[in-house]
Amino acid sequence: MTIATITVNGLELTVDSELTILQASMKKGIYIPHLCHHNELEPVGACRLCLVEVDGNWKTLACKTKVYDGMQVKTETDEINAIRKVALELLIADHDTDCLACAQNTNCALQRVADHIGVDTARLARMKPREKVLPVDTSNPFFDFNPNRCVLCGICVRTCDEIVNVNAIDFAYRGLGTKVAGFGDKPRLESNCVSCGECLVRCPVGALTEKNYQRPVSYVKTVCSYCGCGCGLMLGVRNNRIVTAKGEPGNKASDGKLCVKGRFGFKYVNSPERLRHPLIKRESGFVAVSWDEALDYVAEKLADSKGESFAAIASAKCTNEDNYVLQKFTRSVMQTNNIDHCARL
Numbered sequence: 001m002t003i004a005t006i007t008v009n010g011l012e013l014t015v016d017s018e019l020t021i022l023q024a025s026m027k028k029g030i031y032i033p034h035l036c037h038h039n040e041l042e043p044v045g046a047c048r049l050c051l052v053e054v055d056g057n058w059k060t061l062a063c064k065t066k067v068y069d070g071m072q073v074k075t076e077t078d079e080i081n082a083i084r085k086v087a088l089e090l091l092i093a094d095h096d097t098d099c100l101a102c103a104q105n106t107n108c109a110l111q112r113v114a115d116h117i118g119v120d121t122a123r124l125a126r127m128k129p130r131e132k133v134l135p136v137d138t139s140n141p142f143f144d145f146n147p148n149r150c151v152l153c154g155i156c157v158r159t160c161d162e163i164v165n166v167n168a169i170d171f172a173y174r175g176l177g178t179k180v181a182g183f184g185d186k187p188r189l190e191s192n193c194v195s196c197g198e199c200l201v202r203c204p205v206g207a208l209t210e211k212n213y214q215r216p217v218s219y220v221k222t223v224c225s226y227c228g229c230g231c232g233l234m235l236g237v238r239n240n241r242i243v244t245a246k247g248e249p250g251n252k253a254s255d256g257k258l259c260v261k262g263r264f265g266f267k268y269v270n271s272p273e274r275l276r277h278p279l280i281k282r283e284s285g286f287v288a289v290s291w292d293e294a295l296d297y298v299a300e301k302l303a304d305s306k307g308e309s310f311a312a313i314a315s316a317k318c319t320n321e322d323n324y325v326l327q328k329f330t331r332s333v334m335q336t337n338n339i340d341h342c343a344r345l
């Protein structure tokens, strides 16, 4: 790592010279307003809010400019603040600011930017109000997209491209009509979106929100139960129920990412239809029995089915050891090679 010594607002900092001004400042706890920056994505400099002054004579975007030894940065000057104010006002004038009804309230990057820069309501009132309310796309079964709360930061677009490699969405139309959309501006469900929710978790405002979202009071760390990848899960809990899930940051298997099953497929845990006892089908229908009775019943039936009439399909939800035991059981006890695994289906 090469080190650079820079000065930010008169404070001398020793930082990694590979970092941008924004990354270096944020690492040292100096906030520079921004909306379109995300540490896992390539910077694009779209929101123009992270403008800073360098060496007293030029201005640049902090998210796009790497530090160098001896660099002098000012994150606040009268001129920069005036420019930022206009950029912010244009965003807010075109924004549905019903914060109390928004899932992102108190956790919103636009609120933080507005809090930092300051909003002059008299100046805002002079701006042309929003012309139309765009329809909310509720087609996806797991999350909604409200374009009226979108700040066009492009984080979702870049996430879908750079991280998920699906490219389901992009910017559509031009100028004031610009919006994020799938091909042909059809409902999200009709795009090639795989509903992984990676865009949702990175959206800095309340434009992409989980359906029926409830803010959890605590998180429990666990491993996803769906497949053999073993992704790290953080289950959000409220009132002893799982209300949301997110990837475990830094997990060696999944690096904080999840697929649709791990992120949204937790409702079975609290489902009243969940099986809690073994069931045997009798003439009267399914009857709840003890585990001993169920296991004796299965053993008896299996004993009658040895040889080629038997086949077993192992599961990616089981451990390697469980799968090993199943193939051993199939070959040695059931006396057949008819053994397969769901990963090949």
Ligand code: SF4
Pocket (backbone or CB within 6 Å): 095, 096, 097, 098, 099, 100, 102, 103, 104, 105, 106, 108, 109, 110, 111, 149, 205, 206, 207
């Ligand atoms: S996205 Fe942020 S600013 Fe907009 S309504 Fe939601 S909380 Fe308020």
Ligand code: SF4
Pocket (backbone or CB within 6 Å): 156, 159, 160, 164, 166, 167, 168, 169, 192, 193, 194, 195, 196, 197, 198, 199, 200
């Ligand atoms: S949910 Fe996943 S696939 Fe769908 S748009 Fe978002 S990032 Fe792309």
Ligand code: SF4
Pocket (backbone or CB within 6 Å): 149, 150, 151, 152, 153, 154, 155, 156, 157, 180, 199, 202, 203, 204, 205, 207, 208
């Ligand atoms: S939906 Fe969210 S992440 Fe995507 S552009 Fe709008 S504000 Fe940014």
